[in-house]
Amino acid sequence: MSSKLIAPSVLAADFANLQRDIEMVNASHADWFHIDIMDGVFVPNISFGMPVLQAISKHATKTIDVHLMIVDPDRYIKTFAELGSDVLTVHYEACTHLHRTLQAIKAEGMKAGVALNPHTNINVLEDTINDIDLVCIMSVNPGFGGQSFIENTYDKVKQLKDLITRKGAATKIEIDGGVTNKNAKLLIDAGADVLVAGSYVFKSNDQIETIKDLKALANS
Numbered sequence: 529m530s531s532k533l534i535a536p537s538v539l540a541a542d543f544a545n546l547q548r549d550i551e552m553v554n555a556s557h558a559d560w561f562h563i564d565i566m567d568g569v570f571v572p573n574i575s576f577g578m579p580v581l582q583a584i585s586k587h588a589t590k591t592i593d594v595h596l597m598i599v600d601p602d603r604y605i606k607t608f609a610e611l612g613s614d615v616l617t618v619h620y621e622a623c624t625h626l627h628r629t630l631q632a633i634k635a636e637g638m639k640a641g642v643a644l645n646p647h648t649n650i651n652v653l654e655d656t657i658n659d660i661d662l663v664c665i666m667s668v669n670p671g672f673g674g675q676s677f678i679e680n681t682y683d684k685v686k687q688l689k690d691l692i693t694r695k696g697a698a699t700k701i702e703i704d705g706g707v708t709n710k711n712a713k714l715l716i717d718a719g720a721d722v723l724v725a726g727s728y729v730f731k732s733n734d735q736i737e738t739i740k741d742l743k744a745l746a747n748s
């Protein structure tokens with residue numbers, strides 16, 4: 529079985545010491561950088577945009593996983609490719625023509641991801657799952673770090689895993705929001721492949737150790 533991945537969410541980093549925090553992730557057992565882009569319209573918060581991602585890309589030595597919480601994401605697919613995104617995830621709820629958006633992301637050489645809000649059922653992906661490299665199941669309502677994990681997520685992970693198996697797809701399952709050492713193993717056992725963790729990593733006393741422990745737990 530392939531290794532389960534840990535993706536620290538830079539939203540919880542110290543923005544005044546961004547280079548230090550990026551280098552911490554580079555030196556850690558983490559696999560991906562998770563980058564949250566919010567537009568204040570799709571979600572009730574604004575995070576950061578292109579110049580900050582450009583600065584992150586300059587220092588990051590691992591896969592850059594960009595989570596777009598913006599309306600009409602098609603407008604920026606090319607830009608995010610140029611900024612060094614390896615995985616580009618759009619929200620199902622923000623795409624009128626999801627299939628077209630997925631093709632456009634892949635045409636720019638990136639892996640295509642789809643995020644689902646907590647209220648969105650897995651079955652909406654029935655006809656696109658074979659075109660999706662990554663499904664990001666939101667385990668909190670998108671917009672803020674540090675919220676508590678929604679317990680219904682375990683059922684959604686299992687339903688998604690069943691869909692992927694039934695359709696013979698190669699899609700990875702990512703969980704985003706409220707991930708800690710309390711739910712990491714349960715999520716992996718339910719079928720998750722990638723765990724995003726913001727506050728749990730960056731607010732801990734020893735970030736390197738926290739990432740190492742989470743990685744070990746996910747692969748135990």
Ligand code: DX5
Binds near residue numbers: 562724728
């Ligand atoms: C929420 C973001 C998450 C967030 C996770 O809208 O998509 O990636 O940074 O933060 P924690 O791990 O603190 O819930």
Ligand code: ZN
Binds near residue numbers: 537563564595724
């Ligand atoms: Zn995210």
